Amino acid sequence: MYSASPERYSSGMKYRRCGQSGILLPEISLGLWHNFGSVDTFDNSQKMAHYAFDNGIIHFDLANNYGPVYGSAEETFGQIMKKSFAPYRDELFISTKAGHEMWQGPYGEWGSRKYLMSSLDQSLKRMNLDYVDIFYSHRFDPNTPLEETLQALVDIVRQGKALYVGISKYPYEAARFAYHYLKQRDVRCLLYQGRYNIFNREPEQEQILQQAKENGSGFIAFSPLAQGLLTNRYLQGIPDDSRIARGGFLKKEQLTNDVLQKIEQLNKMALERGQTLAEMALAWVLKDDLVTSVIIGASSVQQMKDNLKGLENCQFTAEELRLINRIIL
Template sequence: MNNYVYAADKNRYECGMKYRRAGKSGILLPEISLGMWHNFGDIDIFSTCKNIVHYAFDHGITHFDLANNYGPSAGSAEETFGQIMQKSMAPYRDELFISTKAGHDMWQGPYGTWNSRKHLIASLDQSLKRMHLEYVDIFYSHRYDPETPLEETLQTLVDIIHQGKALYVGISKYPKDKAEEAYNYLQSQHIHCLLYQGRYNMFDRKVEQEGILDQARQAGSGFIAFSPLAQGLLTNRYLNGIPTDSRIARGGFLKKESLTPETIGKIKALDKIAASRGQTLAEMALAWLLKDDLVTSVIIGASSVQQLQDNLMCLKNTAFRSEELKQIEQIL
């Protein structure tokens, strides 16, 4: 370990991070996980990426969430993470829970996307090479594929476990009926679906309304939430208009049409409740997801150590008074 510049904080498990059990499994995940959808690509500064990962691990974040197409460019987030593993995190591999996924567009031609056996196995092999890993802790089918027979996709996940390339498998963004089929098939093959990963935040509650949260619990699977801040809407960035450096201004996934007068009104009203709790809006939005045990972990992104530090403040208060919850419901 002396060959590595980085030495993890000895008190990393005593800094306030709590861990929750992923459904009916032996796995505990941190309440906050670090996602690498953006900010870890080849367009980003490597030293910043490395510092964010080190800070996360030093503060109890053991779960790092990736996918084959994360970047930009596609694949480069895994390459960045692989460099960090080689340079500093390799001694801590057994303390890390690393995920990747396949199913979205990745390379040209008919085998570069969706959920065929060909794509899933090829993609995972590429991911392992990029990250310099022998296995990932969990491998997801990143989205439901309406063309490939579901049994082909699920049997591939089973085989990936048997090959030792992943310890667990999960599904992401599956519609409820297909998720049910997935749970049942995997169980019939004596493979547990560890996690369902879905979009969930104060403004997008489909997984709650459609029963996907309850379904995961009944299946013995955990639920891990992504996009907890609605891509920045549930922060103070848009309280007074659209900043020039914001996602909306840059023309990314978040569109200007999302920021309607009604939405701005909700953001301002929620911000007042957050202030009364001694929290920022972002802290309260994250805490709201952790208010009960339906959510195993919340995936956050970070473009700086300071942003990660700010978001981790949410863990200081994840309890809500019934009056607060009523006020929030009225606003939403």
């Protein structure tokens, strides 16, 4: 029987306020996109979830189609919830999303009211939950009226199936409309979730970070290590067990000579800071208060331990930031 560490809130994890709300999120959250599906070993997934919570990671980030197969990450989490986390439900902040493909037919993806509500009902059953803490519209739907998508989010909160709602990967103007629409109905957008890392600066360039702050929302970053590019994994070639070798979302053609040179320069800078490249990349995302939390993925407890070291030094000098920008931009 699992018993959470009594030291979980004195382990060094720091918490940041999420926009203008009562929610505090850990600087590092655990994402279940990979390594929690039906193709993975349940024992390993459970050990990672336990380690996360024992070290102050109270936020677990899911989506309906995380796996593989679709839905299996939520099923895995549901088992962990039942076996381990049930006594601690009120300490946990659990998210899920809907927007990408989940099942066949016209109502199996995007942003219709029918899809969002049906998907959340399924997610709750898979996770053995009565409600989630936050439910996201996982992507902007250019064909469904945005009012329909957002009103579904409002009604989901009013039905008690989610305490808060958020948006993910929305373009600036759609996000602006969403913030206003939700605020007018007393269901504020708690979080904007977006891809953000040293290589990908779109949230900065498109003013998404500042927009979230101005609207009282938090920003939570995913893919902080650029699918593994911002680590030392590829400095000596492509490992057989890497995401590139497995043919996942990260493609071999993305590892160009130019990208590899940038990784080498960043790695050298990280070593001078006394960090690994992964630790520095995580610290960079958390360098200021525009980011509430960063979502990490992990394949082992050891990898989680290594990632948590990124919290030890999130301070960068102005010269260090200029050097990173010169390397990347």
